[in-house]
Amino acid sequence: MPHEPADLDTVLGKAVTILRAFTVDDQVLSLAELVRRTGLPKATVHRVAGDLVTNRLLDRTNLGYRLSGGLFELGMRASVERSLLELAMPFLQDLYERTHETVHLGVREGHDVVYVAKIGGHRQAKTPSRPGGRMPVHCTAIGKILLAFSDPEVQQEVLSSPLERRTPHTIVAAGLLERQLNAALENGVAFEREESAVGLQCVAAPVLAEGGDRALAAISVTGPVGRFRPEAHVTLVRAAAQGLSSLASRRRSLSS
Template structure:
């Protein structure tokens, strides 16, 4: 099976073993929904990056996790725990909480029922605390990751919501080393997300 996958291009041999091949990369970029959202979002991500000089992310929900669809990396601020195509639990990220806050109640219930597994000692593991956080996010339309996905790292995110009030993803800036910096850049994230949301049904 491995030999067949190597021949097809799904896997590549390296001196130390195997790695994913270029064929999988090509297939991943053919997924219509994610490609369309990424293409639409890219100018907003680039503007957000130029405004903040922080790492900028676009993510969508898949089950009880977020999947990173695009990531523009700040040279001086590495964010090693996330990558394009990578996944993290919804409840442990600003991106995920921004999406959850505007999702139907049954989605939130499913996340809670699956168990709020922590990534760091700061991750939310209590249902009441998560519900309180989501209520605050709905009010301000900005979510924060306060060292919940990686210690020493802060993030601000805002949801992408279409005309039917359905969240289709979220934008974020991440890699900041203080909550005060995250709060300072939150308006830029919110502005970008609101502008992109208005384009979703255009």
């Protein structure tokens, strides 16, 4: 789900628009490219970008501008994702050691999965995901399981919206996606079969909130077609997610 446009009549809105012009694949953007992407006047972009450099939210390089470490520091202070990641890391590392395939932790934001963590070794499959990146919920295993354990209103929003076709295998029929969500809710796992990227398969399980009817996050294991069989990893990924669910519930009980 795209961000709501910022208010370009305010300095803050202009600054946010410039920061959001960077995608997960960008290293450096020139002043001209920032002007093109934001639609702001060149003088405005130059002035606001300078203020962002002063406040360590952007760095200025010979080629243009890049996101600064100050943004990373602020991001790591985001309480929900930070505490979740701290709790999850031992489970993610153990799951990787048991599978030696790519392991993800993700949360839902709107109609997207936001990847909080990714662990992979030398033999990991090439995946389009990366920490801080997004993917539509309907074409990933982690997104489907998060959607299956979301409120019915959220599910209906996704099912009634156009479903982007990322590969020839992406499910774009709402009825078929709904059947998969029902199966995921019943079985406690969801699958992806070359729906976000050709050549990849995935299985995911939910990290459930207390009560077991809502997902705080989800854990997945991804591997290449041919070597990786998602069904063979159901028990492991489910155990990791359940372990994190139990630990998160205990921590909440102790802090309340």
